[in-house]
Amino acid sequence: MKSSLKQYNPQQTEDAWYRYWSENSLFAAHPNSSKEPFTIVIPPPNVTGILHMGHALNNTIQDILIRYHRMKQKECLWMPGTDHAGIATQNVVEKTIAKEGIKRQDLGREKFIERVWQWKEEYGSTIIRQLKKLGSSCDWSRIRFTMDQEYSETVKYVFIALWNKGLIYRDNKVINWCPRCQTALSDEEAPHHQVEGHLYYLRYPLNDDPSHYLVVATTRPETMLGDTAVAVNPKDKRYKKLIGATILLPLMNREIKIIADPMVDMKFGTGAVKVTPAHDPNDYVLGKKHFLEFINVMHPDARMNESAGKYQNMDRFQAREVILEDLKEKQLLERTEAHVLSAGHCYRCHTIIEPYLSWQWFVKMKPLAKPAIEAVKKGKIKFYPRRWTKVYLNWMENIQDWCISRQIWWGHRIPLWYCFDCKKEVFASATQPDACRACGSKNLIQDENVLDTWFSSWLWPFATFYWPKLKEKSPRGTLPEEDLKYFYPTHVLVTAPEIIFFWVARMIMAGLEFMGDIPFRDVYIHGTVRDIEGKKMSKSLGNVINPLEIINEYGACALRFSLISITSQGQDVYLSKERFEQGRNFANKIWNASRFIITHLNRCVISTDLCVFFQKEQLSLANRWILSRFYSLLKAVEKNLAQYRFNEAANLLYGFFWHEFCDWYLEIIKPDIADRQNQIVMYKVLEKFLRILHPYMPFVTEEIWQKLCVPAAPSQEPLSIMTQTWPHIQEQIIDKKVEKQAENLFAIISQIRNMRANLEIPLENSVTVSLFPHTKTHAMLVVQNKRILQTLAKISSLMILEKNQKPSATLSAVTKGIDLYLHFGGIIDIAKEKGKIETKIAQVKKSISSKEQRLKNHDFLKKAPKEVVEKETESKRTLEDELKRLETIKEDIAGT
RNA sequence: GGGCGCAUAGCUCAGUUGGUUAGAGCGCUACAUUCACAUUGUAGAGGUCAUAGGUUCAAGUCCUAUUGCGCCCACCA
Numbered sequence: 024m025k026s027s028l029k030q031y032n033p034q035q036t037e038d039a040w041y042r043y044w045s046e047n048s049l050f051a052a053h054p055n056s057s058k059e060p061f062t063i064v065i066p067p068p069n070v071t072g073i074l075h076m077g078h079a080l081n082n083t084i085q086d087i088l089i090r091y092h093r094m095k096q097k098e099c100l101w102m103p104g105t106d107h108a109g110i111a112t113q114n115v116v117e118k119t120i121a122k123e124g125i126k127r128q129d130l131g132r133e134k135f136i137e138r139v140w141q142w143k144e145e146y147g148s149t150i151i152r153q154l155k156k157l158g159s160s161c162d163w164s165r166i167r168f169t170m171d172q173e174y175s176e177t178v179k180y181v182f183i184a185l186w187n188k189g190l191i192y193r194d195n196k197v198i199n200w201c202p203r204c205q206t207a208l209s210d211e212e213a214p215h216h217q218v219e220g221h222l223y224y225l226r227y228p229l230n231d232d233p234s235h236y237l238v239v240a241t242t243r244p245e246t247m248l249g250d251t252a253v254a255v256n257p258k259d260k261r262y263k264k265l266i267g268a269t270i271l272l273p274l275m276n277r278e279i280k281i282i283a284d285p286m287v288d289m290k291f292g293t294g295a296v297k298v299t300p301a302h303d304p305n306d307y308v309l310g311k312k313h314f315l316e317f318i319n320v321m322h323p324d325a326r327m328n329e330s331a332g333k334y335q336n337m338d339r340f341q342a343r344e345v346i347l348e349d350l351k352e353k354q355l356l357e358r359t360e361a362h363v364l365s366a367g368h369c370y371r372c373h374t375i376i377e378p379y380l381s382w383q384w385f386v387k388m389k390p391l392a393k394p395a396i397e398a399v400k401k402g403k404i405k406f407y408p409r410r411w412t413k414v415y416l417n418w419m420e421n422i423q424d425w426c427i428s429r430q431i432w433w434g435h436r437i438p439l440w441y442c443f444d445c446k447k448e449v450f451a452s453a454t455q456p457d458a459c460r461a462c463g464s465k466n467l468i469q470d471e472n473v474l475d476t477w478f479s480s481w482l483w484p485f486a487t488f489y490w491p492k493l494k495e496k497s498p499r500g501t502l503p504e505e506d507l508k509y510f511y512p513t514h515v516l517v518t519a520p521e522i523i524f525f526w527v528a529r530m531i532m533a534g535l536e537f538m539g540d541i542p543f544r545d546v547y548i549h550g551t552v553r554d555i556e557g558k559k560m561s562k563s564l565g566n567v568i569n570p571l572e573i574i575n576e577y578g579a580c581a582l583r584f585s586l587i588s589i590t591s592q593g594q595d596v597y598l599s600k601e602r603f604e605q606g607r608n609f610a611n612k613i614w615n616a617s618r619f620i621i622t623h624l625n626r627c628v629i630s631t632d633l634c635v636f637f638q639k640e641q642l643s644l645a646n647r648w649i650l651s652r653f654y655s656l657l658k659a660v661e662k663n664l665a666q667y668r669f670n671e672a673a674n675l676l677y678g679f680f681w682h683e684f685c686d687w688y689l690e691i692i693k694p695d696i697a698d699r700q701n702q703i704v705m706y707k708v709l710e711k712f713l714r715i716l717h718p719y720m721p722f723v724t725e726e727i728w729q730k731l732c733v734p735a736a737p738s739q740e741p742l743s744i745m746t747q748t749w750p751h752i753q754e755q756i757i758d759k760k761v762e763k764q765a766e767n768l769f770a771i772i773s774q775i776r777n778m779r780a781n782l783e784i785p786l787e788n789s790v791t792v793s794l795f796p797h798t799k800t801h802a803m804l805v806v807q808n809k810r811i812l813q814t815l816a817k818i819s820s821l822m823i824l825e826k827n828q829k830p831s832a833t834l835s836a837v838t839k840g841i842d843l844y845l846h847f848g849g850i851i852d853i854a855k856e857k858g859k860i861e862t863k864i865a866q867v868k869k870s871i872s873s874k875e876q877r878l879k880n881h882d883f884l885k886k887a888p889k890e891v892v893e894k895e896t897e898s899k900r901t902l903e904d905e906l907k908r909l910e911t912i913k914e915d916i917a918g919t
Numbered sequence: 920g921g922g923c924g925c926a927u928a929g930c931u932c933a934g935u936u937g938g939u940u941a942g943a944g945c946g947c948u949a950c951a952u953u954c955a956c957a958u959u960g961u962a963g964a965g966g967u968c969a970u971a972g973g974u975u976c977a978a979g980u981c982c983u984a985u986u987g988c989g990c991c992c993a994c995c996a
Contacts, residue, residue, distance in 0.1 A: 029956065215993085222996085241996060254996095288995060296996050305994045364995085410923065414991075417922075421993090520991085551990090577958095588944085591933060594924085599931085605944060608958045619955030663935085670933070674943065686960080693954090773962080780950070780962045867938095867976075902938085902976095 031614035033578025036726040041155060047741035050160045052100035053501075054509035061092040061099045062513040064484050064543075065161060066526070067169065069108035070143050071115045074153035076552040077519060079570040080590060083583045084549060084669060085517045086159050090718035091664055093160070094749035100510050102487050103154070103161035105147060107170040109434040109476040110204050110371045116142050116433070132432050139433050153571060158579050158721045160745070164499065167487045169479040170435070173498065177486040178479045179438045179453040181537065186439075186451040190387045191427075197300075197307040198426050200379030201369035202325030202339075206430040207383050209475060210423060211524050213367035213376045222362035223347065224293065226355040227253060230269040230278055237262070237270060237281070238357055240292030242364050243302075244350070245343040248275055248331045249320040252298040254309055257283035259294050273355050274346065275332060282313050301380040317380055323430075325377050339377065384428040384437065384472065391532040392422045398531060398541050407547045407667045411523060418524055427475045434473030441468055481529035484513055484542035491537075511538065515545040523548070547667045550594045573603050580720035581606030587719060588673040609677055610723045613716075616685050617727040620709055628702045629732070636703055637756055644808055646704040648765035649688045651758045652679060653708050658752050660715055676716055684708065687769060691811050706731075711750045721745065767801065768808055775816040789819035867906045874899040 044050065054060075063085050068078060085101060093099040116139045117127055127135040147168075154161070167174060185191050199213035200206070223244050226236040239253060250272055255262040266283045286309065287296055300310025301319040310317055320331045325339040334342045350356040367376035396419045398404050399412060406412045428437060440450045442459035443466035450456050450467075458465050479486070485507060489497040493504040512534070518527060527546055534542030573582045585606035637650065656679045663672040688708075692701040710731060717724040728744040775792060784790060792812075794805055802823055805812065812818055 030958070214991090239996080243996085286994085291995050298996095303994085303996075305996070308994080365993095414923075417992075524992095589932075594932090601945070602931085604958070608956095611958050612956065615956035615959090617955085622955075666935075668935075671935080674933070678943080685956085689955085690960095777962060783950080786951070786961085871976095 028618070029615065031578075031611045031723060033580065033610070033722060034575075037156075037158075037574075037579055037722045040722050040725045041158065043741070044160065044743065044745065045163070047743070048164075049741070049743060049745055050101070050162050051164060052098055052162050052510075054505050055098045058096065058098040060509050061089070061097040062102070062510040063089060063100070063515055063517065064102040064487060064513055065104060066516075066518050066522070067104045067106040067167075067480065067483060068150045068154075069111055070105045070147040070150070070168070071108055071112050072105075072150040074150060074157070074570050076568060076570055076586070078150070078154070079157060079582060080549060080552055080586050081517060081519065082154055082157055082159050083586055084547070086157070086583075086721070087587070087664075087669060087718040088515060088517070089160055090721060090745060091749070093745065094714065094717070094747060096748060098509075100165075101159070101161040102165055102167070102510075102513075103151070103159075103163060104167035104169070104483075104487060105150065106476065106480055107143075107168065107434065109429060109431055109473060110206065112139060112143070113431050113433040114204065114371060127432065135432055156571065156574055156579060158583065160721075165487070169476070169483075169486075173489055173492075174479065174486055175435055176453065176492075177482055177490060178435045178474065180491055181482060181533070182435075182438055182474070182478075183451045183453060184537070185386060190390065191384060192387065193382060193384050195380060195382045197302070197304045197378045197380050198383055199367050199376045200323070200381065201372065201374055202321075202323065202377050203372045203374040204369060204431065205323045207379075207381060207426055207428060208369060208376070209426045209477075211477075212370045212475075214370060215365040216368050217363055218366045218375070220362055220364045220366075222292065222360050224357040224359070225273070225297070225350060226357055227270045227273065227297070228355075229265070230271045233271065236355070237265065237295050238293045239295045239297040241297055242362060243343070244346050245327070245334075245339050246299040246302045246320070247272070247297055247346070248327070248334060248342075249299045249301050249318040250275075250277075250279055250297045251300060251310065251316040251318060252279050252313065253281050253295055254284050254287050254298050255281065255295050256285060256287040256289045258285075259287075259289050262295060273353065274349060282309075282315075284309055284312070303378050307378075307380070319380050321377065321379070323379075383426050384470075386425040386427055388422045388424055388532075391536055392419045394535040395419060395528065395531040398535060404531060404541050404543065405545050407545060411520065411546070411548050414520075415523060415528060419528060425475075427478050428470075428472040429475055430471075431473055434476065435479055437470040437472050437474060439470040441470070442466065443468055477525050477529060480526055481533045482537070484530055484534060485511055485538050507538075512541050513543045515547055516543040517547045517549065519551060520548050521551070545667075549590060568600055573600075577603050577607035578610060578722065580610045580723045583721075584609055584673060584677075584719050587669045588677065589670065591668075591670050609681070610720060612681055612685065613720075613723060613727065616680075616689065617709060617713075617731065619689070620705055621727075621731055623696050624706060624731075625697070625699075625702050628699065628706050631703050631707075633703070633707045634753060634756075637753075640700060642700060642704070644761065644765060644768070645688060645691045645811065646700060647758060647761045649684065649708055650704060650756050651761050652683055653711060654753050654757045655762070657711075657715060657750055658757070661752070673719060676712075676719065680712060680716075684712070687765075690815060694814055714744060714747055714750060717744050717747075764800075764804055768804055768811065771801075771805065772812060772816045775812070775818070779816075786817055789817050791820045791822070792816070792818050793822040867902055871899060871902045871906065874902065 065085065066081065072078070089099050089101045113127075116135075119142065120127070120130070120138060130138065151163075151166070169178075182191070199208040199210065201208055201213075220242050222240050222242055224238050224240050225244065225247065226238055228234075228236045237253060241247065253270055255266065257263075257266070262281070265281050268281050269278045270281060271277070272279050282298070286305065287294065298306045298309050298315065299318075300306045300315050301317040302321070307317075309315065318330050320327055321339060322328045327334045327337050327339065327342050329335055331337075331342070334345060337345060347356060367378075368374065369376060396416060399406075399415060399419075406415065438451055438453055440452055440456055442448045442462060442464055444464035445459060445462035448459050448461040450460065455469070456467060459467060482490075488506045488511065489495075489501075489503040490507060491503075493502075493507070495503070497503055516527065516530070530542045534540060570582055581603055583606070585603045588605070589602060642650075656675055659675050660672045663669070663675070689705070692698070692705060695701055696705070710728070713724045713728045713731070717728075725744050728747075729742070733742050771794070775790075779786075779790065794802075805821070805823060809821055812821060
């Protein structure tokens with residue numbers, strides 16, 4: 024396809040400008056005492072990641088904030104990096120080598136890790152390249168990886184610090200075990216989802232009298248092989264006399280006791296529950312309490328083990344079927360009913376979790392949580408939207424110890440050493456210790472486990488600055504002490520709700536524990552990206568819209584703008600491909616309007632100072648209006664950005680440019696475009712608008728800005744819109760009265776156009792219009808702006824009718840010349856209108872006086888909180904303004 | 920079991936501490952193509968703001984209850 028001047032072509036501009044920005048180091052940030060810092064750390068995407076819409080949204084928001092504050096002349100650091108994503112990455116590489124027919128065990132630990140590094144070198148920067156396509160202005164010279172050498176040092180340092188504080192312990196507990204990944208998982212990594220299953224009622228014969236049995240209900244019958252008791256509620260009359268008796272466990276023929284515990288719910292199932300202490304977290308608790316035996320019946324891959332008797336080596340689900348068959352045969356399966364249960368699933372591979380007894384390392388969380396709760400309660404850290412505060416606090420207050428050991432190879436190996444000889448001492452050490460402290464043996468071995476990925480991610484806001492080696496120059500030549508002092512705490516963390524617990528909460532704890540300060544002030548939680556039917560976008564559902572495809576087709580600016588404009592604060596985002604057309608069309612509109620202005624621009628006007636010019640010149644209504652509107656827009660955009668209302672700001676920018684600047688302003692000045700005043704205003708508004716749009720649409724604004732502002736001669740300094748100053752709000756230019764006047768004028772034009780359309784008068788036919796204005800103000804407005812009316816409504820002559828000249832018909836087409844009679848404001852019964860206004864005035868007056876009285880009331884002033892009083896005062900002021908406005912209208916009507 | 924969110928135009932959704940005539944995009948109808956842009960312009964149709972009460976001079980907005988949908992957390996075997 025031939026590329027046409029008439030259409031903006033993002034492919035021709037985006038990569039080139041990104042290169043220009045990078046080559047001129049415009050993203051780089053350094054401690055600078057003359058500037059205020061502004062810092063964001065990126066939520067590091069997984070090295071296995073490829074850019075999806077969630078990333079696109081997340082990073083667009085961060086880039087908007089960074090670019091905005093950079094233009095506000097702050098020293099802006101957006102710290103980039105990637106996460107080693109232990110399980111996820113290991114899985115990917117395992118799949119890769121599986122194609123060669125090998126398992127990781129065939130390679131051995133060292134060789135396998137080598138392969139993972141190889142994979143990382145080859146594919147690990149994919150997501151980074153994609154973030155660049157999006158326009159992300161990170162300081163790439165600072166890029167970090169959660170497994171790079173120095174980061175690993177930080178992780179070990181932190182582990183040892185917690186160890187020395189006694190916050191790390193080992194325990195043999197029932198934890199979440201993924202049989203596919205063959206590792207322990209934290210509670211957060213094993214989310215519960217509903218599963219359609221069955222409730223099986225099993226008959227357990229009494230030992231003394233095998234003809235009688237106790238019926239227990241279970242959803243996982245295969246675990247019965249590991250049962251070591253049956254429990255009933257001590258208050259349960261049905262079973263009271265059986266407490267203490269024994270049962271002969273079917274299939275295994277093991278004697279097990281009937282115990283009593285109040286934990287048992289009498290109403291569920293039969294009120295009797297089989298107890299499998301090694302395969303259920305509740306049963307584990309019962310097992311501990313009643314000193315039961317813990318029998319593990321499964322291998323780590325969820326095949327039954329040697330304790331499972333004849334079921335050995337069957338998969339857990341296969342064993343389930345066979346066991347049910349066997350029980351049925353023995354008439355021990357009483358019945359089966361459908362039952363919806365909620366089961367933990369591995370967050371990486373979605374396999375159903377097996378609660379599994381094993382030795383794992385844990386972090387005691389309560390002491391870490393305490394200050395993290397305080398920080399949020401005291402408002403040092405704020406969540407946007409606010410409601411997440413409660414979710415955070417609720418989790419924090421009920422925090423459980425964190426299982427941090429993983430039985431995989433890819434990750435930070437736990438820096439603990441065991442003495443092979445005396446088996447007494449466990450050492451925490453960043454390097455291999457020389458000898459055992461207890462027996463002096465040199466025969467030491469390191470713990471086989473690696474740490475949970477999130478055990479490195481939670482240090483991200485300061486580990487990325489090479490903490491804790493403060494006084495040592497980092498590999499990139501910076502001094503961590505200086506960087507941290509300047510850039511930490513960071514300002515805002517932008518993330519999705521699903522990782523509040525994984526990451527946000529833990530970063531707050533780590534920041535407070537190790538830096539003695541919060542890691543960020545604001546947490547902006549955006550919504551989850553879903554498809555148009557509300558489903559989460561995922562590859563397996565096949566409903567993915569690939570952001571890179573959108574970038575190729577419509578451009579990064581279109582993607583960014585569309586994504587932002589449909590993301591209201593904290594709501595989920597529903598996407599379909601058509602949504603991106605809006606962004607593409609907007610980029611194109613800007614492109615064409617700018618092209619129009621540039622071709623008609625007299626470059627002499629560029630150097631004019633807008634404020635001086637504004638004070639000195641008598642400006643036309645259109646010029647005063649567009650300037651006022653621009654600064655009103657600027658004010659609103661800033662306000663919305665400060666409150667993280669990105670979509671509001673985006674929609675305001677869109678509406679201003681398209682409907683006010685293009686549809687009205689440019690159309691008005693078109694006939695007089697060479698006029699100096701119009702030239703100046705048109706240029707200034709476009710130039711400033713490009714600047715405030717830049718954070719949203721960095722490429723298209725740069726492309727146009729360069730054409731508009733930068734002379735052909737090459738300059739010494741790199742010139743870019745991204746380093747320009749954000750415009751200052753000029754309050755003196757904002758004039759609400761002017762805005763209202765222009766709106767009135769536009770309303771007249773629209774009505775004339777409406778009549779023309781109704782009467783099917785083509786635009787090439789000029790018409791004569793007789794106006795019957797309701798108020799003096801309207802009459803003045805029309806007289807003064809006759810030229811605009813003539814241009815935009817195609818009027819050949821205009822008559823203003825007096826009161827008594829009222830035409831018989833309100834609007835009619837007469838004779839060949841065609842006259843339009845128009846009541847401005849439509850057909851209005853003036854008497855009725857007056858009545859309405861009077862009622863309204865009376866209402867408002869009453870309201871003001873009631874507020875006045877309240878504000879005079881001593882009791883109220885004494886008792887009411889300060890904000891309430893302020894609010895009352897403020898609302899009284901609003902009412903007074905409203906009253907003034909109403910009275911003007913009343914006068915106006917009276918004047919006709 | 921606990922917590923949170925949503926319900927506004929045909930569709931997808933905005934609507935800020937209550938305050939003029941409830942908005943946008945898409946879709947729909949009619950007209951317009953030498954004029955920056957058909958990825959366009961002009962005009963139009965389309966709303967009992969889920970339901971029922973309440974607070975207020977004033978409620979889409981605040982309170983209470985109800986209905987429907989979605990999400991998160993929790994040890995219902």
